[in-house]
Amino acid sequence: GRMSAAHTPRDLGPLAWVMDELRATLRSAVEAVSSYVKDNDEARATDLAEVDSTALRMLRQQLHQAVGALEMVELSKAALVLRALESATQRMVQKPAVATAEAVAQVERGARALIDYLERVVRQRPVSALALFPTYRDWQTIAGADRIHPSDLWEGLEPAASVQPPEGKAYQPGPQVRAHLDRLVLHLVKDANLQAAVPLAQLCAGLCRGAGEPAVRQFWLAAAAYFEAASQGLLPADLYVKRAASRVLLQYAALVQGNLQGVAQLTQDLLFFASQAVPPESPAGEVTPCLRLLWQANGWTSTGVWDYQSPVLGAVDPLLLGRLRDAITAAQRAWASRADSDGSAFIPGAGLSDLAAALRAAHPPSEPLASAWEQVARSIDAAGSESLAPALAIEVANGLLFLNATFEDFDPLDATLAQRYGELAYRLEGVLAGEPAPEPTSWMAGVYQRLSEQQTLGQVVARLQAERAELESVLDAFFRHPELPTLQALNGQPERLDAMRGVAVMLGLPAAARALEEVRRHVHEWLAGESLPDTGELAQAFAVVAPNLSGLGWLFDTLVRQPDLARAQFHFDEATHTLRSQLQPDEPLVITPPAAISVPQGEAESADGSESAQTSALEVIEDTPQDEDDEGELLDIFLNEAREVFGQAVQALRALRDSPGSLPDLTALRRGFHTLKGSARMVGLADFGEAAWAMEQLLNSWLADQKAATSERLELCAQALAGMTAWVDS
Incomplete structure (x- = not known):
């Protein structure tokens, strides 16, 4: 029942980066729903008019943002499940009667299951998204959803549309066909007579041969395969399977009237059931010809079959x-x-x-x-x-x-x-x-070997990451304040880069080695020069050094999780002198040097200093490249998510105007800029991310000092958000 690697995102890095946020969001969901149910019970006992639903409303915003994050990392089925929880929280607000102790248990079980599913993806041990169906069913039930079906979580490929049924008689809709369908479906559904499914399958195959519309042909072929599977007892006797037979009858009535509404969805559901029924080998001859035909045409295998009713995820406390x-x-x-x-x-x-x-x-x-x-x-x-x-x-x-x-x-x-x-x-x-x-068994020997390799590689990469972080810190200080003291701090960095390059070569990372060579070249030139480089030279160097250091961090993270992917995904672009990933856009990113950004340091800064930071941050936004067609769906998701974050940040800002010393609201505002920074960088909007980083640094200084926010700095945040919002809206 495991998924193949082809069903997982190619790069697991983005998911690993957002896992902590997803865990925190789901923990918040359990706590918020539990608290709301408790307050709701107390309100009923004391005849209070209503319960404060602010926490649930804020939770819904968090969940909406988390859904966007899952969509961004190409986990659409997990996003669909989490969207069900978002809808469930909304319904609890609108209809407090559904907020029960059982609802709390369902949210808690589901949160554990979803985290289990995502952690399996990160650990490269994914299971079918159908394993999330018990959670999806529970949360959709709380939400009062009209549709709850396991095929919503089916990860089957696009069905082959040109499949022709086996040779045989062709039928056209008519009174006699309808009479047969009514009688046989009644026997199958009411009497549980599986033998009634045999002529039903033959009848559907005949209607498939006689149909002219491709969508109708595909529907009847899927129905024939479904009834063949039912006739052999290959499908579970649950409500979803039983309802499918009655739905086929209703769809027939609609098709006779020329109405194709609903046919695509029912076809999808029937194909799902067909994919879950392994065609049997019968010595008496082929008993499931249409079912086998669909399996062969669509490349289905038994690894895609899953007991979708079994709550296997999150079973361990x-x-x-x-x-x-x-x-x-x-x-x-x-x-x-x-x-x-x-x-x-x-x-x-x-x-x-x-x-x-x-x-x-x-x-x-x-x-x-x-x-x-x-x-x-x-x-x-x-x-x-x-x-x-x-x-x-x-x-x-x-x-x-x-x-x-x-x-x-x-x-x-x-x-x-x-x-x-x-x-x-x-x-x-x-x-x-x-x-x-x-003697040790083979799996024991494998554990020894894996632990040895992981320990060695992990230690080496941890050292590389530490060296890269120290190097980045020194270079960041130099770019932001290109003065003699920060230049002198670069002494020793060429040797550090030489050592890092040697390790990269030994690890079989030629692209990383070239990136380190390029960074070393710039550092060596600065140290060997007779004077400080001018602003233009620094801007050109930053456009090379910054992407290389960022790319090295990404490569090293990937190396620990997926060594083969790290070696295959990254290459050094000799035209731009930068380390690049296959997942990046073809065009190189235009990055504004951070020397133009002057973030106020500490509370001793004057209002003039704040205005300087404000102007610089907004200039970065104005210089950010506009939306390109080739940025596609990821950029659309980012823009939608950004609008949600803007709304939350504005709420925190309003609260801070009333209560400047509120650390929770200050933290929420900082988190907003932090989210914008990470999401922007993930989709290649480096300048946008740099501006968000500048504001995050400013807020970090406030939080570190634990002092009340000044009106000047709140105004700076407001104008930065306004500039970002204007850019997103444009």
């Missing part, structure tokens, strides 16, 4: 999983301290007993392994201060290593977990009995 990880870490530390004492330190077995209890609570199928750890704990306690057998000490250390690897990247849907639990338990129990430890 994050709190229990966190306690288990803490217990594993504590046991590993205790065992490490024993190793540091040459095995002479007494390690009580209580730590392993706690581990066993946490393991059993977090994942009940691990019972055999939990029991084995308890046996080890009892054995250690019985031995007291006596030295443990070396074989047992080694096996405990290995067992903890494998357990840590399993739950660091835990997938409760992994079909091999039970076998692995059993093998680890067998090894521990065998060593306790004095038997020699068996």
Whole structure:
């Protein structure tokens, strides 16, 4: 039931970047709905006229923004599910009666499921979006939606439109056909007579052959495949499957009248059911010819079949999983301290007993392994201060290593977990009995190799990122204040760049190596020059240095998650002297040097300083390139999201005018500029992002000092938002 890699976004970086915000939004959803339901219950008990719904209204805005983020990273089905929660919160405001304790439970379960789904995508272990259907169904029910259907989450490819039915009789609509359809559908739906589906499938295939309109032909072919699947008991006996038969009958009546309304949606639903029914092999001959034809034409495979009613996502309580990880870490530390004492330190077995209890609570199928750890704990306690057998000490250390690897990247849907639990338990129990430890299995060897590679690569990339961040900080100071002290601070940077380039070469990253060479060339020229570079030279250099440093950060992030993608996706453009990703626009970005931006530092700045920052930020916006046709859907999503953020920021600004010392509102305003900065950079609007960054830096200084906002600075924020809004609207 797993999705293939082709169904996931090519680059997982953007999703990884917004995951923290999505988690925070869903946590806020659970808290806000829970609080609203509690207040609602108290209001009913005390006959209050109404409940304050401000928190839910603000939550709806947060959810709307999160939906846009999911659409931006090409997770349309997850976005659809989250949009259902957005609608559900709106209905709770409009109709408080639906805000019940069960609704709270459904929001909480669904939030866990959606986070589980997204984390699987980030970890490159995606499952079908159909796994989200229980959440989608619950949230759509709260929202009072007219339509709730699993095919809404189907990720099937565009169906082949030119598929012709198998040879046979052709039928035309008429009284006799209608009579047969009425009688057979009644037998199938009311009497659950699967044999009635056999002639229904034949009748639909005949109507397909006789139809002239392509959309009608496709509908009848899908209906024939659906009834064939039903006749063989290949579909679940749920409400959605049963309703489909009655809907076919209603659609027939509409088609007879020449009305094609609804045919596309029903065709989609029928094709979905067909994709979930694997054509059987029958020794008596082909019993599902239309079904098999659609499978072959559309390239469906059994990996796309999913039990959409089963709530498999979010089944493990994050709190229990966190306690288990803490217990594993504590046991590993205790065992490490024993190793540091040459095995002479007494390690009580209580730590392993706690581990066993946490393991059993977090994942009940691990019972055999939990029991084995308890046996080890009892054995250690019985031995007291006596030295443990070396074989047992080694096996405990290995067992903890494998357990840590399993739950660091835990997938409760992994079909091999039970076998692995059993093998680890067998090894521990065998060593306790004095038997020699068996040879490691292939998966154990794989864990060793993966941990070694990840640790090595992770350490190297972390060092590269740290070096890049320090380099960026020094260069940023120089670009913003090109003076002798900041120039002298560049001493030593060419050597740092040489070292980074050497590591990039060893990691097989030629594009990164070239980018580092280019940055080094500029730094070396500045240091070797007899005077400071002029503004024009700095602007030209910034247009090369800034994209390279930004691209290197993106490349290094990708390298940890997806090494092959990092090597294939990035290249060095010799024409522009910049590191580029395949996901960037073909045209190089025009970036305004930050030296033009002067952000007020601290509260000691005067109103004149604020005006200077205001003017510079707005100038950056005015110079930003206008919308290009080739920026497409991502840019449209950004513009829509920006308008939402503007609205939230304006609300925070109004609140600050009334209460300048309100830290929550100041934080909300800063978050707005932070969101605009990240989203703008993601779609290639570097200048817009630079302006938002400048305002974010200003607000960071206020928050750091925890002082009330001045009227001058609030006016600066207002004018910056006005300039950004005007640009977006244009």
